[in-house]
Amino acid sequence: MTEPISRPPKKDPQKVTRPPELPPLERSRASLKLSASAARGVFALQVCEACGTIAYPPRDACPGCLSTGLEFRPADDGGEVIAETVVRTSTDLYFRQRTPWRVGTVRLDCGPSIVAHLHGDVVVPGRVRMVSKLDKSGNAVLMALPTGETENMADDLEFRELTADPKFRRVLVTDGRGVIGQAVASALSKAGASIVFVGIAEPWKPFPGQERLAAIPNVQVMELDLTDTISVNELAGEIGGKTDILVNTADHVRPGGLLASRSLVTARDSFDVNVFGLQRLAQAFGPGMRARGADGTNSAAAFVDVLPVYALANTPDFGFYSASAAARHSLLQCLRAELRPGGVRVMSVFTGPVEDDWRQHVPPPKVLPGKIAEAVVAALRGGIEESFVGDVARDIATRFLDNPKVLERELGL
Amino acid sequence: MRYSIEAAHWWIARALKELTDRAGIRPADIDGLSVSSFTLAPDTAVGLTQHLGLTPRWLDNIPMGGASAVVALRRAARAVEAGDATIVACVGGDANHVDSFRKLLSSFSRFAQDASYPYGYGGPNGSFALLTDHYMRTYGAKREDFGKICVAQRDNALTYPHAIMKKKLTIDDYMTARPIADPIHLFDCVMPCAGAEAFLVTSADVAKDLGLPYATLLSAIERHNAFPDDPIQMRGGWAMDVDELYAMAGSKPSDIDVLETYDDYPVIVMMQFEDLGFCEKGEGPDFVRSHDLTNGGDFPQNTSGGQLSAGQAGAGGGYLGMVEALRQITGQPLSEKVKGAKTALVSGFGMINYDRGLCSGAAILRGGGA
Numbered sequence A: 001m002t003e004p005i006s007r008p009p010k011k012d013p014q015k016v017t018r019p020p021e022l023p024p025l026e027r028s029r030a031s032l033k034l035s036a037s038a039a040r041g042v043f044a045l046q047v048c049e050a051c052g053t054i055a056y057p058p059r060d061a062c063p064g065c066l067s068t069g070l071e072f073r074p075a076d077d078g079g080e081v082i083a084e085t086v087v088r089t090s091t092d093l094y095f096r097q098r099t100p101w102r103v104g105t106v107r108l109d110c111g112p113s114i115v116a117h118l119h120g121d122v123v124v125p126g127r128v129r130m131v132s133k134l135d136k137s138g139n140a141v142l143m144a145l146p147t148g149e150t151e152n153m154a155d156d157l158e159f160r161e162l163t164a165d166p167k168f169r170r171v172l173v174t175d176g177r178g179v180i181g182q183a184v185a186s187a188l189s190k191a192g193a194s195i196v197f198v199g200i201a202e203p204w205k206p207f208p209g210q211e212r213l214a215a216i217p218n219v220q221v222m223e224l225d226l227t228d229t230i231s232v233n234e235l236a237g238e239i240g241g242k243t244d245i246l247v248n249t250a251d252h253v254r255p256g257g258l259l260a261s262r263s264l265v266t267a268r269d270s271f272d273v274n275v276f277g278l279q280r281l282a283q284a285f286g287p288g289m290r291a292r293g294a295d296g297t298n299s300a301a302a303f304v305d306v307l308p309v310y311a312l313a314n315t316p317d318f319g320f321y322s323a324s325a326a327a328r329h330s331l332l333q334c335l336r337a338e339l340r341p342g343g344v345r346v347m348s349v350f351t352g353p354v355e356d357d358w359r360q361h362v363p364p365p366k367v368l369p370g371k372i373a374e375a376v377v378a379a380l381r382g383g384i385e386e387s388f389v390g391d392v393a394r395d396i397a398t399r400f401l402d403n404p405k406v407l408e409r410e411l412g413l
Numbered sequence B: 001m002r003y004s005i006e007a008a009h010w011w012i013a014r015a016l017k018e019l020t021d022r023a024g025i026r027p028a029d030i031d032g033l034s035v036s037s038f039t040l041a042p043d044t045a046v047g048l049t050q051h052l053g054l055t056p057r058w059l060d061n062i063p064m065g066g067a068s069a070v071v072a073l074r075r076a077a078r079a080v081e082a083g084d085a086t087i088v089a090c091v092g093g094d095a096n097h098v099d100s101f102r103k104l105l106s107s108f109s110r111f112a113q114d115a116s117y118p119y120g121y122g123g124p125n126g127s128f129a130l131l132t133d134h135y136m137r138t139y140g141a142k143r144e145d146f147g148k149i150c151v152a153q154r155d156n157a158l159t160y161p162h163a164i165m166k167k168k169l170t171i172d173d174y175m176t177a178r179p180i181a182d183p184i185h186l187f188d189c190v191m192p193c194a195g196a197e198a199f200l201v202t203s204a205d206v207a208k209d210l211g212l213p214y215a216t217l218l219s220a221i222e223r224h225n226a227f228p229d230d231p232i233q234m235r236g237g238w239a240m241d242v243d244e245l246y247a248m249a250g251s252k253p254s255d256i257d258v259l260e261t262y263d264d265y266p267v268i269v270m271m272q273f274e275d276l277g278f279c280e281k282g283e284g285p286d287f288v289r290s291h292d293l294t295n296g297g298d299f300p301q302n303t304s305g306g307q308l309s310a311g312q313a314g315a316g317g318g319y320l321g322m323v324e325a326l327r328q329i330t331g332q333p334l335s336e337k338v339k340g341a342k343t344a345l346v347s348g349f350g351m352i353n354y355d356r357g358l359c360s361g362a363a364i365l366r367g368g369g370a
Helices: A029-039 A157-161 A179-190 A210-215 A229-242 A263-274 A276-291 A319-342 A369-382 A390-402 A404-411 B008-023 B045-052 B065-082 B100-106 B110-115 B123-139 B143-157 B171-176 B204-210 B238-249 B266-275 B284-289 B306-310 B314-329
Strands: A044-048 A070-074 A078-087 A101-108 A113-118 A126-134 A140-145 A170-173 A195-200 A219-223 A245-248 A302-308 A345-351 A386-389 B032-036 B058-061 B088-094 B179-181 B195-201 B215-224 B258-260 B343-352 B357-367
Touching: A029 A044, A029 A070, A029 A126, A029 A140, A029 B110, A078 A113, A078 B123, A078 B179, A101 A126, A101 A140, A101 B123, A113 A157, A140 A157, A170 A179, A170 A229, A179 A195, A179 A210, A179 A245, A179 A369, A195 A229, A210 A219, A219 A229, A229 A276, A245 A276, A263 A276, A263 A319, A276 A302, A276 A319, A302 A319, A302 A369, A319 A345, A345 A369, A345 A390, A369 A386, A386 A390, A390 A404, B008 B045, B008 B088, B008 B195, B008 B314, B032 B045, B032 B065, B032 B314, B045 B058, B058 B065, B065 B088, B065 B195, B065 B215, B065 B314, B065 B343, B065 B357, B088 B314, B123 B179, B123 B266, B123 B343, B143 B171, B143 B266, B143 B284, B143 B306, B195 B314, B215 B238, B215 B314, B238 B266, B238 B357, B258 B314, B266 B284, B266 B343, B306 B314, B314 B343, B314 B357
Parallel strands: A113 A140, A170 A195, A170 A245, A195 A219, A245 A302, A302 A345, A345 A386, B032 B058, B032 B088, B258 B343
Antiparallel strands: A044 A070, A078 A101, A078 A126, A101 A113, A126 A140, B088 B195, B215 B357, B343 B357
């Protein structure tokens, strides 16, 4: 049974913050495809299209038939751990700070043997199930977990390195006026966050759900206007040093395409919230988070953005809104690279349309705010870099992966 | 030497200088060269020819770590037999700077980079810890059994002036040493160091003309990526080719007077006892318990202390056993002489590319007068 982690003590300002070292960064291109699967929480291995051999480590040619037709496909995650070690000394600075570190050899039911991180509750020899996760360097690593759930399983220190679990972490949710922000705040409080800061613009103006929000345990309402650089900077000055997870739920939605009248004003407003709001948050909170990526139990862990799936392809009935989402997606890619040296993850939670005043004419299915909140918590607990909430978002993602040009045409009908 | 500021080129040059001086030949007489080194970069054997002023007509670069010496000998012998070269100098050597081991690890192989270093970065310690753990579970080996190998080799090393470890090791020291990667403890691990080892390969006629003591190569095998379907390494490539090794030499395990195994960790020594036919698979622990592995014992093994006690000079570590065997069977040992040593088996093993060692080789040699 995993020893549960305990609530971290108040930070001693005289102690040096542990610098965020990363595990080894270099990977072959074939191996980066493993990371691409892990980013979406999928355990996938290379399968030979010619002879069906399953290969690991990632490579360029099949060891069964020399074919170069290897494709990553979701694989059977069952296996048996046949050997283990506990590394107690390492020349690598990241592991040196984190030893003892448990590692094992797993013989997968589908063929290959894998050297993997070993969860503390795994019994050797014995059955395991494999997961593929991104480590702090943003690369895929494989970990062997017990076949079933065990007590305090998520508290295993090796596993927690691969996730951004909200337990005992301090969270900022940027927009408490919206139903999504309120649902996310509630879900994170339930998930064990020690504080949930919730940003509210113009707090003197009442809003629906206000009392319910204030009643959520551990919630602290803070003044925050994403369109005002001073407001964002002031909040960062106050809580930036203890923001471990930031969840941006702000979203400015207006229908209309490029040719609609007044589109310039709408565009400016959309970009001010959706793009420049993200920019202000990243610039105010990013550097501090990046410096605290290895700061113990409540280290900075993740910057999460909830954004429309139309970031991937434009839906012309919301033309400018889609464009702002695309800009947002592009900047998240940039931020992902910029926060990586701190071991802080950037997570994109793509959603389909929600039920609100601006999308009354959009046909169902629509996404419930509670589902988005669940997805945010699941992404944090699972260390998932890209998740898609709701049928529409998953449909668009599937079509995008299949052929982005076809998707453009489909959305433009 | 544990750490040295000198480069691999320097160590290799020193070994070749000693070799040619002692053999009474000029560097220009070397018309074949075989080089093994991890730390020559950006050079290879090619750059070394100009660097050292050699003009060989046969040149080999063997990147096989601990299997280098056996493979170098095997190929050099063929070159001499075919008339492609008359005198081949085989040399293995490496630098060891303060941070060079960490740097070597980080660029060792693509599979290691992708699939073993990101897992605790234990390097070879981590890989051998897994093999050792599995071997212990499967065949009931105890830490004491590995300890007996290490202690015997230390005893042998104490008679060898070039050994890096100069202090007696007791089984108690071994058992109480600090853990490195369970079940591997401190004295299961080789000590990386700087250095070089070298030998000459030529025909018996040339050796006689030069008045040099020599040994005759009776047989040699090599194998790479053997048994890829074994879920974890339980045997090396020797197990595929061992029958040919003895048949070619016209000998059997009981004919071997001196055994030099590759010993970066004791578990692989035990596997070599099995795979080279000294006992059956799984009987390694019993074999160790019932034999005395010192130079004066009934099964002299790693008679200069092996890498565990003499040190691992990179690819030079792969040459240690070969050079020691040649010294023992040509009557010029630096370590305690093994009585009546005529026939030696030298085994090589190298290159943990991902989860197991890929290269293996072995050679049987007989002292010239035999």
